[in-house]
Amino acid sequence: YSDHYLKGKKVLITAGPTEEAIDPVRFITNHSSGKMGYALAKMAKRAGAEVTLISGPVSLTPPFDVHKIFIHSAKELLKEVQTCYQDQDMILMAAAVADYASVKIADQKIKKRDQKMQLELIKNPDILAWLGEHKENHQILCGFAMETEHLLENAAAKCEKKHCDMLAANHLLTPGAGFQSDTNIMTLITPEGYEELPLMSKDAVAEEILKRLYRISQKSTR
Ligand code: PMT
Numbered sequence: 001y002s003d004h005y006l007k008g009k010k011v012l013i014t015a016g017p018t019e020e021a022i023d024p025v026r027f028i029t030n031h032s033s034g035k036m037g038y039a040l041a042k043m044a045k046r047a048g049a050e051v052t053l054i055s056g057p058v059s060l061t062p063p064f065d066v067h068k069i070f071i072h073s074a075k076e077l078l079k080e081v082q083t084c085y086q087d088q089d090m091i092l093m094a095a096a097v098a099d100y101a102s103v104k105i106a107d108q109k110i111k112k113r114d115q116k117m118q119l120e121l122i123k124n125p126d127i128l129a130w131l132g133e134h135k136e137n138h139q140i141l142c143g144f145a146m147e148t149e150h151l152l153e154n155a156a157a158k159c160e161k162k163h164c165d166m167l168a169a170n171h172l173l174t175p176g177a178g179f180q181s182d183t184n185i186m187t188l189i190t191p192e193g194y195e196e197l198p199l200m201s202k203d204a205v206a207e208e209i210l211k212r213l214y215r216i217s218q219k220s221t222r
Pocket residue numbers: 016031032033034035036037074093094095096097098099124125126127128129142143144145146147158170178179180181
């Protein structure tokens with residue numbers, strides 16, 4: 001690989017959690033820190049790509065000189081992805097998108113009343129699945145998967161179902177992997193098979209992922 005192996009490529013990366021509002025003071029979210037997605041943005045930029053980073057609310061400083069778009073909800077993320085996906089050569093969905101949102105967003109703070117209360121949820125759009133259905137053949141799509149059991153089976157099924165060129169899976173319960181830490185342990189799944197990466201910094205994992213996607217893109221344009 002040359003130092004700038006992604007020169008001339010447009011790379012879209014989503015990062016961080018989504019926040020699904022319940023009322024003006026409360027929301028549903030998850031533990032994603034954005035570190036994995038921001039590492040991908042940094043390493044893609046370093047490799048010469050033109051990078052667009054769509055980020056949920058995180059406390060990280062985004063890399064310099066990438067297009068930055070900030071969102072809260074999965075619906076906002078879908079809208080931004082739909083606006084810019086067509087120009088992209090590679091799309092990496094590292095964001096931890098909430099699967100469900102509150103059916104109603106109350107205008108006022110919900111008052112404390114009965115001992116029990118119920119919150120009705122509705123499925124969010126599946127952005128990765130949408131991309132899998134709409135992407136052109138030359139566009140490389142990489143999904144991510146956070147699993148707590150049967151990592152390989154579940155992730156391989158997601159890869160196929162969502163028409164991904166690659167799916168990077170991490171195990172939530174393995175120390176040093178997944179949310180928040182500066183390291184990750186990933187299994188990279190393609191239609192051809194899978195490869196387990198050792199414990200590495202998120203920057204190093206990001207580089208490995210990007211290099212493999214580049215290789216896949218070279219094959220698909222030949
Ligand atoms: O941010 P960090 O603290 O560094 O943690 C990194 C990470 C654990 C968040 C990251 O490595 C990761 O695994 N991201 C994906 C987490 C996730 O949402 O996994 P999932 O198995 O629920 O979703 C599978 C894929 O579908 C993901 O690419 C996700 O972006 C996408 N998805 C999910 C739901 C939805 N409604 N729309 C989606 O597009």
